[in-house]
Each structure stands twice: as structure tokens, then as C-alpha cells.
Amino acid sequence: MTEGEQRFGEHVVVRRHGTGGRVAELVLDRPKAMNAVSSELARSIGAACAKLGADRGVRVTVLTSTHARAFCVGADLKERNSFSDAELVRQRPLARSAYTGVLELPMPTIAAVHGYALGGGYELALACDLIVADATAVVGLPEVSVGVIPGGGGTQLLPRRVGAARAAELVFTARRVGAAEAAGLGLVDQLVAEGEDRDEALALAGRIAANSPVGLRAAKRALRLGHGLDLRAGLEVEDAAWRSVAFSGDRAEGVAAFNEKRAPAWPGE
Secondary structure, three states: OOEEEEEEEOOOEEEOOHHHEEEEEEEEEHHHOOOOEEEHHHHHHHHHHHHHHOOOOOOOEEEEEOOOEEEEEOEHHHHHOOHHHHHHHHHHHHHHHHHHHHOOOOEEEEEEEEEEEEEHHHHHOOOOEEEEEOOOEEOOOOHHHHOOOOOHHHHHHHHHHHHHHHHHHHHHHHOEHHHHHHHHOOOOOOOEOOHHHHHHHHHHHHHHHOOOOHHHHHHHHHHHHHHOHHHHHHHHHHHHHHHHHOOOHHHHHHHHHHHHOOOOOOOOO
């Protein structure tokens, strides 16, 4: 059930689902351009993420798109082709704000991918914690084929998913990967039937959102900050996250609900 809707600029919509609107759906809505990331779309994604990140009522965010054949085809190369060098430099922080906006959302995030998710489009998905893809999905980072490199986090996020050598092969060859192979390589996390990516991602979000919002954010923080650290340093990150929830209202409610054999009513603090 959709509880509310807010538009950011012309091309981004945020919808709230479920009891209390605890699942947010961040929708890319530039269908005439297959959701290519223009300056305007990047600005809108960044603004929507800033709003969502400050909303303690959102427990999970799902990134979806409206185009039937594409999740997002990456940067708007027609717009880029019109830029002078100086304009391209000035546009860079705005472009980055879209990817970092998704990456830095404090709650768990899920991308629902169908059709083409290429370049910056796949980088938006990589910025999420989980990727649900349908059978039509085609993913890849083809930037070197047009004389650039992945610039929305792809060179850093892809190795964290599939390892350095596999990421190098995919980036250097610029090849596109179909849904079945993508699932096998770990480029996506869950493969579903054609047309079911959004519904399955929202269903997964609903299951996640049933858990403690304080616990979810702390767990994400520990997972993100601890990745790549040596074990001792990672355990310190985990301990700090544990301490942040150990005396919370959610922890008290969770223990009480377990002992009373009932569903918890999370206070979210």
C-alpha cells in the first residue's frame, strides 16, 4: 500500500509504503531518456536522499525506475557532449552527489533492477546494500569504451562485491553481463522473474523493515565502516555500533517482546 508521494524536481519521486510509511521507494522517473543521469536528475536524486536520510521513520529505501526497458542507462552523454571542459569540471560535484547520496543513506537500501543498468546506472545499484534483478537485467561498467572510467563509485564498489580480478576484467573489457551470469558472479544478489523486480524488492524491504530501525542503521554502519579493515579494527567498529544500540529503547523492547512472545513495537530510539 502506498501511503504518500513527494516529487523532487521533474524526474524523481519518493513514495512511502507500509504501516507508517516505513519503506520508502525512490523512483527514477525520466522515461524518455531511459533514466539517463542528467544534471537535473543528479540534483534531484541528491535532494531526495538528503530528505530520506534525515527521516528517522524510514527503515528501508528501495531504488526503482519507471522505464520498461531500462533501470538506468548511466550518464546523459548527450548533455555531456555539449559541455566545455570547464562546464564538465563544474558539473562533476553535482554528478557525484547523486551516487554518494544513495551510498550514504543510513538505512538499508535495495535496488530493483530490470533491463539496462549500465555505467552510472549500475553504479547507482552498486551504491545500494542489495540488488534484486529480474530476468531482463543487463549490467555493466562500459565507461572505458567511451574514453572515461567509472566515476560514480564503480571502481571501488565493484571489487568489494566480486573481488579485484573479476572487477578488473569487467571494467577493462567494458562488457555487458546478462541477468543469469550477473547472479552467478555476484553482480546482483537475487534473480527474479521478468517484471517482478520491484514487487520482490518491496517485499524484501517489508521483511527487513519489521526489524529494529535502530538496530538496522547500526548494523549497516558497522558493515560499511568495517569493510576492508583488519579484523581487530573491524571488531572495534562493531563494538562501537553495539554500544550505540545496547541501551536503546529498541533493545529494551526487543528483549521484552521476545520474553513475552509477542511482536515488538519498536520505539525507534
